[in-house]
Amino acid sequence: MSLETIDLTLMCEAVPHLQDINAVFERGRLTAVIGRTLAGKTTLLRSIAGLQERIEGRLELDGRNFSALPPWKRDVAMVYQQFINYPHLNVYENIAFPLRRKHQADDVIRRKVEQILTMVGLSGFETRKPSELSGGQQQRVALARALCREADILLLDEPLVNLDYKLREQLREEFRDLLVARTDAIVIYTTTEPAEAMLLGDRVVVMHEGRILQAGSPAEVFDRPVSEVVAGIVNDPPMSLFPGALDGRGIALEGGISIEAAPHMAGLPPGRYRFGIRAGELRMDGNTLRGRVVFTEVSGSETSLYLETPCGALAVQREGVHVYPHGALVHVGLPAHRVFVFDSGTGALVAAPLAGAN
Amino acid sequence: MTGNLYRILKYAAVVLWSVFVVTPFLWALTTSFKTINGVTGGATYIPWLQYKPSLDGWHNLFGGSSGIDIVHPYINSIIVTASASLISIVLGTLAAYGLSRFDYRVGIVKNGDLVFFFISQRIMPPVVLAIPFFLMLQWLHLLDTRLGLVLVYIVLLLPIAVWIMVDFFNNIPRQINEMAMLDGCTPLGAFVRVILPNSLPGIIVAGMFCLVFGWNDFFFAFTLTFTNVQLLPTAIVSLNSSVTPWWSLSAAALISVAPLVLVAFLVERFLSRGTLAGAIR
Numbered sequence: 001m002s003l004e005t006i007d008l009t010l011m012c013e014a015v016p017h018l019q020d021i022n023a024v025f026e027r028g029r030l031t032a033v034i035g036r037t038l039a040g041k042t043t044l045l046r047s048i049a050g051l052q053e054r055i056e057g058r059l060e061l062d063g064r065n066f067s068a069l070p071p072w073k074r075d076v077a078m079v080y081q082q083f084i085n086y087p088h089l090n091v092y093e094n095i096a097f098p099l100r101r102k103h104q105a106d107d108v109i110r111r112k113v114e115q116i117l118t119m120v121g122l123s124g125f126e127t128r129k130p131s132e133l134s135g136g137q138q139q140r141v142a143l144a145r146a147l148c149r150e151a152d153i154l155l156l157d158e159p160l161v162n163l164d165y166k167l168r169e170q171l172r173e174e175f176r177d178l179l180v181a182r183t184d185a186i187v188i189y190t191t192t193e194p195a196e197a198m199l200l201g202d203r204v205v206v207m208h209e210g211r212i213l214q215a216g217s218p219a220e221v222f223d224r225p226v227s228e229v230v231a232g233i234v235n236d237p238p239m240s241l242f243p244g245a246l247d248g249r250g251i252a253l254e255g256g257i258s259i260e261a262a263p264h265m266a267g268l269p270p271g272r273y274r275f276g277i278r279a280g281e282l283r284m285d286g287n288t289l290r291g292r293v294v295f296t297e298v299s300g301s302e303t304s305l306y307l308e309t310p311c312g313a314l315a316v317q318r319e320g321v322h323v324y325p326h327g328a329l330v331h332v333g334l335p336a337h338r339v340f341v342f343d344s345g346t347g348a349l350v351a352a353p354l355a356g357a358n
Numbered sequence: 359m360t361g362n363l364y365r366i367l368k369y370a371a372v373v374l375w376s377v378f379v380v381t382p383f384l385w386a387l388t389t390s391f392k393t394i395n396g397v398t399g400g401a402t403y404i405p406w407l408q409y410k411p412s413l414d415g416w417h418n419l420f421g422g423s424s425g426i427d428i429v430h431p432y433i434n435s436i437i438v439t440a441s442a443s444l445i446s447i448v449l450g451t452l453a454a455y456g457l458s459r460f461d462y463r464v465g466i467v468k469n470g471d472l473v474f475f476f477i478s479q480r481i482m483p484p485v486v487l488a489i490p491f492f493l494m495l496q497w498l499h500l501l502d503t504r505l506g507l508v509l510v511y512i513v514l515l516l517p518i519a520v521w522i523m524v525d526f527f528n529n530i531p532r533q534i535n536e537m538a539m540l541d542g543c544t545p546l547g548a549f550v551r552v553i554l555p556n557s558l559p560g561i562i563v564a565g566m567f568c569l570v571f572g573w574n575d576f577f578f579a580f581t582l583t584f585t586n587v588q589l590l591p592t593a594i595v596s597l598n599s600s601v602t603p604w605w606s607l608s609a610a611a612l613i614s615v616a617p618l619v620l621v622a623f624l625v626e627r628f629l630s631r632g633t634l635a636g637a638i639r
Contacts, residue, residue, distance in 0.1 A: 049536075049540055051536050051539075051540075070539070070544075071536070071539040071540050072539045072540070072541075072542050072543055072544055072547075074540075076540055077540060077541075078536075078537065078540050080533050080537070082531065082533060084531065084533045084534060084537050086534065086537075086538075086552055086556075087534075087556055088552075088555040088556050097538075097541055098541035098542055101541055101542030101543060101547075102542060145541075149541070
């Protein structure tokens with residue numbers, strides 16, 4: 001019981017927007033599609049909804065090809081990045097709209113709409129027009145309309161991206177609870193934010209330049225990104241990468257910095273690699289690297305530092321709010337057992353830190 | 359202090375403009391109750407005090423002593439303007455929706471060129487069209503008929519309707535169409551159930567423009583009709599004979615603006631009820 005995309009391809013004037021997308025989206029699971037802007041996430045959702053023209057390939061729902069069905073005959077609900085509601089209808093009628101198209105009885109509609117309004121926390125707002133609501137409330141109305149239909153396929157296209165930080169975190173939690181309740185539907189959620197994908201997704205699909213680079217559980221994708229590109233997409237702040245050489249004695253980075261090798265690198269032939277480290281795994285008490293602060297960013301309760309070090313640019317994340325003046329000298333420890341090793345040519349992962357080795 | 363000054367200046371400007379706009383109407387109103395002596399005897403404004411009011415001007419219009427008939431041109435004008443406006447709005451809305459939502463391409467001609475083609479119909483002076491229209495209506499045996507005038511007015515009004523509505527539809531996000539389709543509407547259903555209700559303000563504005571342009575046209579009403587079908591503007595001008603009957607002209611002018619004033623009031627009531635305000639973010 002699943003939705004399957006087979007060789008889905010979209011070329012626009014020789015530029016591939018989607019390229020050979022083969023993916024299975026299972027019923028009762030939430031799949032988070034993560035990728036940067038223009039990775040093809042929206043195009044993929046629009047293809048599934050039937051809104052994208054000139055698509056090659058096939059879509060199968062439970063083994064049945066439905067590529068030829070027009071949007072209004074597919075059972076697909078969608079929540080857009082922009083808060084799209086029917087401007088002329090009040091909240092109640094907005095949510096009832098798809099139910100009315102299915103000719104459901106008035107009392108059934110009333111019961112369903114009231115129920116969903118309670119779930120999204122908008123009871124009492126029935127007679128408001130969308131323009132009289134805040135952005136977060138508008139997006140809740142859009143979600144309520146999509147949920148209320150009990151559609152086979154529920155698509156959410158970066159639904160939280162246009163909201164402010166605080167509201168985004170709050171709605172992220174709410175959305176998870178609401179979406180988990182829909183156990184029989186195929187739910188696909190696109191995002192650019194790793195935290196969102198990891199929190200929401202039972203499964204994570206990583207897209208880049210119209211292709212799927214990796215698919216798996218959040219832990220798989222996060223702990224064993226198949227390439228530098230995937231590691232870059234699923235880490236925020238991005239994973240720092242340094243070119244260097246590995247030999248029997250250890251790792252020699254540029255700028256004369258050397259660190260010892262960790263057990264997970266044991267089987268690797270000596271040679272040149274690129275070494276990656278997550279911002280959260282650098283220690284502020286160590287003394288492997290010295291760098292000057294280029295840029296500091298505080299988001300919520302975490303501080304991200306961007307350093308210029310002898311071996312390249314480095315992103316460091318610290319718990320709590322810290323203030324560093326521009327140009328301040330910072331010492332960081334580079335724990336070798338948390339270092340990813342990528343092929344210096346192809347960028348493919350050759351060794352990942354052992355799970356649980358902290 | 360500056361705030362007060364600003365308010366005083368603002369209201370002064372409003373009052374000045376109101377005087378400018380309203381005075382001609384007041385003047386027409388007093389004149390319509392004058393007789394020939396009242397008009398020629400110098401400028402007078404206040405009835406009973408400065409001149410003796412009379413209903414002659416109004417009597418004349420409705421087949422009084424002079425036998426002028428304003429009722430038939432009035433009905434003709436209403437029929438011709440209303441039908442031409444209605445047809446233009448319906449066709450214009452449909453055309454504009456197509457131009458806004460679908461991509462057409464005939465050779466090098468694309469949507470934007472088609473829209474410009476519509477607007478270009480209003481760029482050339484109407485005089486250019488007079489002779490072609492005359493010949494075409496003659497060939498169709500539609501000269502001096504209401505149908506002929508309706509056809510000509512559609513040519514004049516349709517571009518206005520298309521132009522306003524294209525702009526309006528372009529401001530309604532395409533995602534609303536898509537969402538309506540995902541919610542179970544066919545493309546036509548999405549247009550009728552979602553796009554049309556949201557374009558009501560635009561349709562009303564376009565309708566107002568059509569009514570005003572159609573109602574006020576003198577040139578085509580004058581060149582394409584003779585005796586059978588007279589429209590209000592030509593009828594009013596034809597009141598003018600060796601002696602200009604200012605009192606009748608004034609009365610005619612007043613009743614000729616009445617329908618548009620009425621429509622404007624209705625629309626204003628409708629708009630201020632808030633049904634349309636803020637319909638689109």
